[in-house]
Amino acid sequence: MAETAEDISRQPEVRKELQRTTGKKRGQKIKARGRDKFWFVTHTLILAGCVIAFFLLAWKLIPLPQSTLNIAWRVLRGTALVVMVLAIAKAVSVYGLGRVEDASVRFTLQRIVHLVVALLIALIVISIVFVNWYGALAALGVGSIVVGLAVQTPMKSFIAWIYILVRQPYRVGDRIKIGDATGDVIDVGYLDTTLWEFGGQYITGDHPSGRLIKFPNEKVLDELVYNYSWPLFPYIWNEIKFQIAYQSDLKFVAETMQQIVEKELGEEMIRRVEVFRDLLARTPVDELEVRAHPRVIFRADEVTWINAIVRYLVSPREAGSVKTRLIPKLLAALNAQPDKVMFPAGANR
Secondary structure (H helix, E strand, O other): OOOOHHHHHOOHHHHHHHHHHHOOOOOOOOOOOHHHHHHHHHHHHHHHHHHHHHHHHHOOOOOOOHHHHHHHHHHHHHHHHHHHHHHHHHHHHHHHHHHOOOHHHHHHHHHHHHHHHHHHHHHHHHHHHOOOHHHHHHHHHHHHHHHHHHOHHHHHHHHHHHHHHHHOOOOOOOEEEEOOEEEEEEEEOOOEEEEEEEOOOOOOOOOEEEEEEEEEHHHHHOOOEEEOOOOOOOOEEEEEEEEEOOOOOHHHHHHHHHHHHHHHHOHHHHHHHHHHHHHHOOOHHHHOOOOOOOEEEEEEOOOOOEEEEEEEEEOHHHHHHHHHHHHHHHHHHHHOOOOOOOOOOHHHO
């Protein structure tokens, strides 16, 4: 059974794009699971215990030497801060990341949260171990500046990686063009993106070249990204052009070209384009004309011929193979009627 617009709109990536383009956010109430509630309660109890212990020490209800008392205060302060950091991280994971529908993005963002938590806990431990932790923190800050200047490009790529996760200019599986690189995204790492190139220096058309292209993620912040795999409309317009004489039967040419392309694409392809066209009607793109059926147009050439152009929609990965199949069939049908279709001949070609 063919998918309807409603069926496709329920897919996570399509629903997300609809929300982004229309500005309508789907209300989603997140509830903590039993395990999450257990950790929230545990954090609260530990934090309450630290507060009680702190007041007991402050009121000197527990007699301790001053040196031991100072160490106990630092330990309590550090424990309370660690518990607060863990509680906030748990809340972000449950109520923030829980709204992210894409499992891979949610997993990656969870790793970022864990990294931030680990860094904060490391700073808290430093404040406990070193009495003069302000000086240690200042020294760490100076060292961080030196390291940051040394790894400026990798840090920019890491920030760009977070941008790619959040804004998703492309995802794994998308066909994109960025700068001079064109290909299918096969990996998005912390620092770079890998493409499986098609076309390129040694080959024409949409066939894979066999080469891998790696570029730093920071490039996405400085270059235009052309994405041929928009979830709301994963098709591109393609066209085939022939030069014919002014004396040709233009009506016959248009009907013949349109019939052949429609037969090659198939009714299933045309119905699927119509389904995605219904999805576009929910976005600002509904002001544009999207034709599910092929269309033939004519343009006057700069010399003495007419350009007969058939324009059709096709999946980006099938654009080259579909064009290869169509050209011989179109030429055979048009050449079969030389009295109605006249091509350039001899020196006029």
